[in-house]
Amino acid sequence: MKILVVDDSLLDRKLLIRILMKSGISQEILQAENGEQAMEILANNYKDICLILLDWQMPKISGIELMAGIVKIPELSNIPIIMVTASGSDENKRTAGHVNPNLAGYLVKPYKPEELLSMIKPFLR
Numbered sequence: 001m002k003i004l005v006v007d008d009s010l011l012d013r014k015l016l017i018r019i020l021m022k023s024g025i026s027q028e029i030l031q032a033e034n035g036e037q038a039m040e041i042l043a044n045n046y047k048d049i050c051l052i053l054l055d056w057q058m059p060k061i062s063g064i065e066l067m068a069g070i071v072k073i074p075e076l077s078n079i080p081i082i083m084v085t086a087s088g089s090d091e092n093k094r095t096a097g098h099v100n101p102n103l104a105g106y107l108v109k110p111y112k113p114e115e116l117l118s119m120i121k122p123f124l125r
Helices: 010-022 035-045 063-071 090-099 113-123
Strands: 002-006 028-032 049-054 081-085 105-108
Touching (some): 002 035, 010 113, 049 063, 049 113, 063 081, 063 090, 105 113
Parallel strands (some): 002 028, 002 049, 081 105
16 A cells, blocks of 8 residues: 655655654655646556645645545545645634545644654554
8 A cells, every 4th residue: 555645845755754664654655746746646546545645735736625626536535635734723724624524634744753653553554
């Protein structure tokens, strides 16, 4: 199974992936730097992706727009999504929950590695 990390910041993607790898997570990790790239990866790998870690603020297609599209596609709608974002307002959390009632988690940057790991563990197969 694979994890898809979607974030326009290369530094944030590297940090997140480093935390996953140091913790011993054996899933293959795919990366996308924007929503368009994420949709291409999903189109080719959706059967193998067990979790999406998604930033909110990205150029072209924001994380919230990407998530809105994902939940409308039956083949993708069951993939758990955890928002990993600097957008920590209550309004943004409500919006994310409204867009995706099955949102698996909402993690605000900066976060502690333990927070991330405890949030993702239930979704790893």
